[in-house]
Amino acid sequence: MSIKYADRSFGFMGSGDDFSEAKIALLGIPMDFTVSFRPGSRMGPRQIRNVSVGLEEYSCYLDRDLAEIKYFDCGDLVLPFGNVELSLKIIEEAARDLFREGKFPIFMGGEHLVSYPLIKAAFEKYPDLALIHFDAHADLRLDYIGEKNSHATVMRRAAELLGGKNIYQFGIRSGDAAEIAYGKEHTHLFLDQLIVPLQEVIPKLGERPVYVTLDIDVVDPAYAPGTGTPEPGGCSAREIIQCIHMLGAAKVIGFDLVEVLPTHDLSERTALLAAKLIREAMLTFC
Template sequence: MNGLVERNTRFMGCSDSYEQSAVVITGVPMDFTVSFRPGSRFGPQEIRQVSFGLEEYSYYLNRDLRDFTFFDYGDLILPYGNIKECLKRIGQVAEKLFSEGKFPLVLGGEHLISLPFIEKAAAFYPGLALIHLDAHADLREDYMGEVYSHATVIRRAVEAVGGRNVYQFGIRSGDGSEFAYARKETNFYPDEVIGPLKKILQQLGDRPVYVTMDIDVVDPAYAPGTGTAEPGGITSREALQVIHLLGQTRVIGFDLVEVSPPYDATQRTSLLAAKLVREIILSFGGK
């Protein structure tokens, strides 16, 4: 990993031992395909910085970060504007983590950074299910002529894992053609999260699951710091409930994307993201 990452601020309570850690946090500060407001490249560092305002202990789970060993790799070094090279480097890191049996906890960055992790997860875990939590469908074939975009990432993911293995929750925005495609090709639960998620998790059983969560699945009243805010989302409490529900299944990797600090002077979006990260570690770090 030398030359691929740089370590600045680390998430609270992280270990210095990569080898002994089950969960590995990796920041991917890329945001140059966003369709509205850039700034999510600053998300990974901001999430780490505000994490020190939280407790290590989770009363929801009665678990403490100090009892878990997890590692923070730092942020990937990416060539700005070179999409193919960025995806290649992200893929190299994803392959290393999965091949060494780690649980990648990825901090974006825009949503396109999820694609290499999804593709590598599918390669290492046959029968993979993809859970997608988002305000937007992200199912366009292309966006302004570009097939690689944060607006196309789940369409590319469908090509990697198959539409019947993709489960989409909370979607409340997109082009009409995306909604038509989703209803035909994926397991599509627009505008809802908790109810249908409970039912799907019972069906998934012991299948390996990769989760990609765009912070804008949360209503901008609770998480305004994102590039394409969309009213009508879930609450911060429901976002935490999602993590705890997912703790009942075999999640093998998780990314949290599109936190964009410039649009939230209160830092409540980053604080929510940091709390979600804590709950993810405590939910999956011991498996």
Template sequence: MLNRNIETFIGCDNEYEESGIVIFGAPFDSTTSFRPGTRFASKAMRGDSFGIETYSPYQDKDLEDIAIFDGGDLELSFGNTERALGQIEEFTAKVLSDGKIPCMIGGEHLVTLGTMRAVAKHYPDVHVIQFDAHADLREDYLGESLSHATVIHRVWDLLGDNRIYQFGIRSGDRSEFQWGKDRVFTNKFNFNGLTDVIDKLKGKPVYLTIDLDVLDPSVFPGTGTPEAGGVSFMELLQAILQVSELNIIGCDVNELSPPYDQSGVSTAVACKVLRELLLAISSKN
């Protein structure tokens, strides 16, 4: 019998109705300030995911034991940033209204604003944990308020003070750090202080956004704005496992740019990060 050839992330081929987690791609990189290419991430990750296993020896869990639906890539408007964000918001709102957890594959980091617009409406008391090399707190970038360099400032516009927690930050304009000092929690360079934040946020809805350039470029060179001095894969994995203790109501993994690592190692790392993230949040939700 012949069936349609539908490519999904490994182990995420369940039906929508039976799934508690919905992954989808947001292939958008129209505001990338240095090296574009993140629009190809979700497609590359689906294909390369079959080079890893559904089973995680780190967690002793298997994607085949949980129900995850892969909704494919959204067809986004590349010529209209606001419209693209609206399309992401609309899809996320549908997933949330159906009682499921959205897990987005970017794309540049600006796509997080689309999901957060829906999340903030559905969970007015949501808090955000951000793993990233960059603060992303600029008011504008070259006169544009919607940019991957401004995304967390735009999220702050939605949430206000003391609702955003940044880890791994090692790059940003001086004014970003000065502006954010009394508005967001920023831990530079690593995950120190994460345990205290987790204790503080227990019982609250939390959105986790992972910009993969939090990883050191020696581990993850395939990204648009690599920054030396990042964390290791194992450090990121441990941080994900810690955060999964919380009530994670949505998440994303973004900023893989496959063209900048022809070896495919960066895509393999991104696949493994997503697998571990899905398994971690599924056990708590």
């Protein structure tokens, strides 16, 4: 394994021991330095792994089993606590390593800001990259309380990098007036909608490489209460699973799932949903 500064003391269910043979590489990113409401999502990757053993490795939706594919859990990056800039550099370097090694990367956050360096690494390899974004929040603020790098600005940074019309945002139901106006003009913003617009977008993407970022708060807090900024009125667990399956028709080259917060997930239903989505993503995309 080429990634430096990773703790491999635990792993996702069924993960193998050979990085070189693995098609898929999982990596945890335990960072929550810029969250605006509830901290603690840095513990999300570990909890997702912990509960994953309670799920079957077989997907009845896809009639496929994780035993059919080779995947390796790289563990969690070791990040300098509180140092946002250096952490983003470490995250980008790790993602770049995985893309360079030819792996299909699946990243577990952590707060949503961690997606920015992941998108940067993907864009470096795939200049015609399209970005699919599932979230309750637009995350299009120019800055948040003066900070340009925040989980509330991550899609604005991505729009500046990729060009806003290469970004497709689904399930959005929260944001201030300025960022919603920005999204309507500069990105493909689907307010409070997932299934129907996703069905329409996927054929248009053709063979373009697609990176998928999924904030668990796109799901209604009735199904996923363990998140840092819950927003009522979201989709069901069934609907977000359906979205992952639909994306099997696209050329997905990487995936992240962020903002699972174990301290507000006493039933573990949020982490369980996250683990199930990761299982379905592995079996759908690879």
